[in-house]
Amino acid sequence: MPVTYLACIVILGITVVPLLYVFLDGARSTAQISNSSTALPNPWVWSNYGTILSSASFWQFLGNSALIAGVATALAVGLGSMVAFALSRYAFRGREVVYTLFITGILFPIGIAALPLFLQLQLLGLLDNQFGVALPEAAFSLPITILILRPFMRAVPVELEDAALVDGASRLRFFVQLMLPMCKPALITVGLLAFVTSWNQFLLPLLVFTTQSHFTLPLGVSTYQSTYSSNTALILAFTALAALPALAVFVWAERYLVAGAAGAVKG
Amino acid sequence: MTRGTAADAGLTGPGAAADTAAPGPGAVRRGGRYRRRRKLRKWTELTILLGPGMVLFLGFVLAPIVIGAYYSLYNWDGLGPLTHFTGLHNYKIAFNDPAFVQAIEHTLILTGLALVIQGPLALGIALLLNRKFRGRALMRLVIFAPYVLPPAVTAVMWSLMLQPGGLVDQVMKSVGLGGLVQLWLANVHVVLYTNFAVLTWQYLGFGIILLLAGLQGIPYELQEAAAIDGASPWQATWRVTLPLLGPTIRIWIFITVIGSLQVFDIIFLMSGNNGGPGGAADTMGTYLYRTGFQSQAFSYGTAIAIIMFIFCFTFSLIYQRYALRRDTAGALTRAAG
Numbered sequence: 001m002p003v004t005y006l007a008c009i010v011i012l013g014i015t016v017v018p019l020l021y022v023f024l025d026g027a028r029s030t031a032q033i034s035n036s037s038t039a040l041p042n043p044w045v046w047s048n049y050g051t052i053l054s055s056a057s058f059w060q061f062l063g064n065s066a067l068i069a070g071v072a073t074a075l076a077v078g079l080g081s082m083v084a085f086a087l088s089r090y091a092f093r094g095r096e097v098v099y100t101l102f103i104t105g106i107l108f109p110i111g112i113a114a115l116p117l118f119l120q121l122q123l124l125g126l127l128d129n130q131f132g133v134a135l136p137e138a139a140f141s142l143p144i145t146i147l148i149l150r151p152f153m154r155a156v157p158v159e160l161e162d163a164a165l166v167d168g169a170s171r172l173r174f175f176v177q178l179m180l181p182m183c184k185p186a187l188i189t190v191g192l193l194a195f196v197t198s199w200n201q202f203l204l205p206l207l208v209f210t211t212q213s214h215f216t217l218p219l220g221v222s223t224y225q226s227t228y229s230s231n232t233a234l235i236l237a238f239t240a241l242a243a244l245p246a247l248a249v250f251v252w253a254e255r256y257l258v259a260g261a262a263g264a265v266k267g
Numbered sequence: 268m269t270r271g272t273a274a275d276a277g278l279t280g281p282g283a284a285a286d287t288a289a290p291g292p293g294a295v296r297r298g299g300r301y302r303r304r305r306k307l308r309k310w311t312e313l314t315i316l317l318g319p320g321m322v323l324f325l326g327f328v329l330a331p332i333v334i335g336a337y338y339s340l341y342n343w344d345g346l347g348p349l350t351h352f353t354g355l356h357n358y359k360i361a362f363n364d365p366a367f368v369q370a371i372e373h374t375l376i377l378t379g380l381a382l383v384i385q386g387p388l389a390l391g392i393a394l395l396l397n398r399k400f401r402g403r404a405l406m407r408l409v410i411f412a413p414y415v416l417p418p419a420v421t422a423v424m425w426s427l428m429l430q431p432g433g434l435v436d437q438v439m440k441s442v443g444l445g446g447l448v449q450l451w452l453a454n455v456h457v458v459l460y461t462n463f464a465v466l467t468w469q470y471l472g473f474g475i476i477l478l479l480a481g482l483q484g485i486p487y488e489l490q491e492a493a494a495i496d497g498a499s500p501w502q503a504t505w506r507v508t509l510p511l512l513g514p515t516i517r518i519w520i521f522i523t524v525i526g527s528l529q530v531f532d533i534i535f536l537m538s539g540n541n542g543g544p545g546g547a548a549d550t551m552g553t554y555l556y557r558t559g560f561q562s563q564a565f566s567y568g569t570a571i572a573i574i575m576f577i578f579c580f581t582f583s584l585i586y587q588r589y590a591l592r593r594d595t596a597g598a599l600t601r602a603a604g
Contacts, residue, residue: 007395008406014468015409021434022424079320086316090309098317105328107583111529111552112575115559115568116335117327123334139327142320172312200417202532203552207560218419222536225423232427243420250415254408257415257476 019243026237033232048237058241060213061220065245068134068205068216069198075138076194077187080145085175087146088153089161099150105143110136111203118207132208133216137201141194148193152186153179189256192249196257199246217242332576339570344563357570366546367571370554373459373542377550378527380463381470382520388467389474389519390512394504396475397482407479414472422536425465426452429537458543462534469533470526474519481515482508517590521583528578531556551575 025033026048028041052058087099110117117136118127126132156179164174180187202218209215215223224238250257339358342351361367396407413421428434429451436448451461485508493503509516531552534542540557542549551571559568 004395004398004400007392008402011392012406012409015413017438018424018428018434018468019412021428025427075323079323082316083320086313090313090316092309092313098321101329102324105324107525107579108328108332108576109525109529109579111531112572112579113328113331113335115555115565115572116331116338118560119338119565119569120327120331120334135323136327139323142324142328170312172315175316196415200415200419202417202419202536203556218417218532221417221419221423225426225536235423236427239420239423243416243424246415246417246420247412250412251408254411257411 022236022240022243025233026240028233030231030233033236045233048233049241051234052238052241057212057220058238061215061217061242062245064130064214065199065217068130068137069195071131071134072137072141072198073191073194075135076141076145077191079138080142080190081149081180081183081187082175083142084146084149084153085179088150089171089175089179099146102143102146105140106147110140110201113140114203114207117204121208127208128210128214129208130214133201133205134198136204137198138194141190141197144193145190148190149183149186152183156182185256188253192253192256196246196249217245332573335569335572335576338566339573341566343566357567358574360567361570361574366549367551367554367558369546370542370549370551373548374528374530374550374552376459377463377466377530378524380460381466381523381527384463385467385471385474385523386516386519389471389478390516392471393475393478393482394508396479411472411476413469414476416469418469418532419536421465421469422533425468426537429461452537453544455543455545455547458538459548462537462543462548465533465537466530470523474523477519477522478512478515481512485511520590521586524582524586525579528575528582551578 024041027044027046029045032041032045083102087095087102113136121127121132121136124132126135160178161171161174164178165171169177200218201216202222205216205219209219212223221239221242225235228234338349340352340354341349342353342356343349392410396403396410431450431453435451436445439445439448449457452458489507489511490503493507494500498506529552530550534548534550535553535556537543538548538553540553540561542553551574555568555571555575558564559571
């Protein structure tokens with residue numbers, strides 16, 4: 001047991017200290033930082049956080065990230081659950097081929113696809129457009145969504161479907177009114193995965209956006225770093241505030257992410 | 268697929284009995300018409316359900332592969348039509364460029380290190396967190412946190428901490444390790460490993476989540492039984508738990524390799540588009556961005572992307588064949604059954 005706690009302290013230290021550092025050094029002046037980062041700020045300098053929270057660009061980046069992640073998540077979960085329903089509750093020729101096609105998408109991550117995707121978006125006239133990021137992100141989230149949802153939908157008893165059909169409901173109505181509510185935990189999990197993936201995506205927005213008012217939060221962080229490279233404290237405050245939404249969502253949703261991992265393991 | 272044919276023929280399926288209940292002379296003919304209508308209806312529903320998802324997937328995941336493969340055979344700068352067909356020339360240039368060969372080496376080193384160092388580390392921590400102790404829930408929450416941070420945030424955070432005289436140096440000096448302090452991001456011999464350390468900080472939590480989920484699927488009774496049979500805790504872990512964790516470990520390896528082959532964000536933001544001093548931390552991802560996108564050599568860039576895709580594809584074919592086959596075979600039969 002002492003070994004367990006010792007290990008825990010080391011792990012906690014390595015994980016938490018960098019996060020604390022960012023939040024605390026965001027509350028120092030740059031002169032204080034170059035002096036020493038190991039003590040508490042003295043005095044606390046709240047003006048860095050104030051500067052960023054009152055700047056239009058921070059809120060704009062935040063809004064863009066939220067919009068893109070929202071659209072990507074809605075599409076991935078909406079269309080992904082429809083596909084998963086078709087692939088789990090219908091028997092038709094070519095079903096496993098379609099399933100394999102979607103699952104193979106996992107082999108082609110967005111990081112590798114980015115440049116060909118950029119050319120594709122150019123052809124479609126979607127460059128420097130929020131949908132040029134949201135649509136591909138939704139598409140690349142489909143494989144994992146379908147992978148996780150299909151076993152869930154399969155597990156719903158056939159008798160339930162039969163009962164609904166005997167009562168005169170169509171299968172599509174069964175899907176919307178019974179299947180989706182029953183899959184709610186799994187839907188939350190895949191929704192979170194899609195949201196976090198989109199929220200954290202860096203390369204695709206980097207290629208697609210040229211207008212700064214379209215930038216997402218991760219792009220904003222890197223732009224901020226190069227623009228204010230001499231003002232370390234301000235960069236840290238910006239970074240801290242950019243980290244907050246992700247951490248907040250995570251604290252609220254940790255159990256669903258863990259459930260998602262469990263689902264992926266069971267495949 | 269064979270499974271599908273039975274229902275295709277209209278032999279099974281709910282609702283069939285309810286509507287064909289009227290017997291009589293016309294029953295056979297009406298049954299045939301009914302069957303056709305039902306089939307039409309099924310395919311209409313399938314089109315509604317599958318159509319939008321297929322369009323999105325084909326348009327933004329499969330089309331880029333095809334477009335990329337096609338463009339890579341031309342010499343094209345992003346303007347005008349594709350006229351200058353050069354065959355495999357772009358691929359030849361790539362493999363003759365020492366910078367690209369070096370980028371491949373670095374990518375493979377990062378992948379290997381991820382497997383050799385992150386794997387056992389994640390496993391150890393997962394085994395630790397699978398035990399019952401006070402504060403375990405908090406530990407789990409904290410340990411997964413870096414995984415959900417945007418990599419851009421992680422990179423900016425660490426690049427500031429790793430400045431000469433920054434937090435890392437200060438902490439090392441205060442615990443008496445001042446002699447080990449390096450120019451973390453400027454020393455050619457160190458920078459790749461500095462990047463690896465930061466990547467580990469970001470992604471270790473994912474491995475731990477996955478392995479913990481796998482561990483929770485293993486009944487505790489098995490460990491107990493082993494203990495009753497006289498196995499030490501170490502033996503029980505090594506001989507009972509680990510083999511049962513095999514499928515999870517193999518999935519983790521698969522995801523880690525695919526992820527490592529495309530690594531970009533953190534290296535780009537900590538070491539720049541040229542992969543740090545002397546390209547010492549250049550990877551396939553940063554090389555692709557620099558040579559393909561920034562210098563507008565789009566057809567060359569797509570060739571690099573296709574090479575990266577072939578790396579992923581080859582790995583997964585081999586891995587599927589030799590390591591994953593047992594697991595996925597089980598999963599597929601289970602899924603189909």
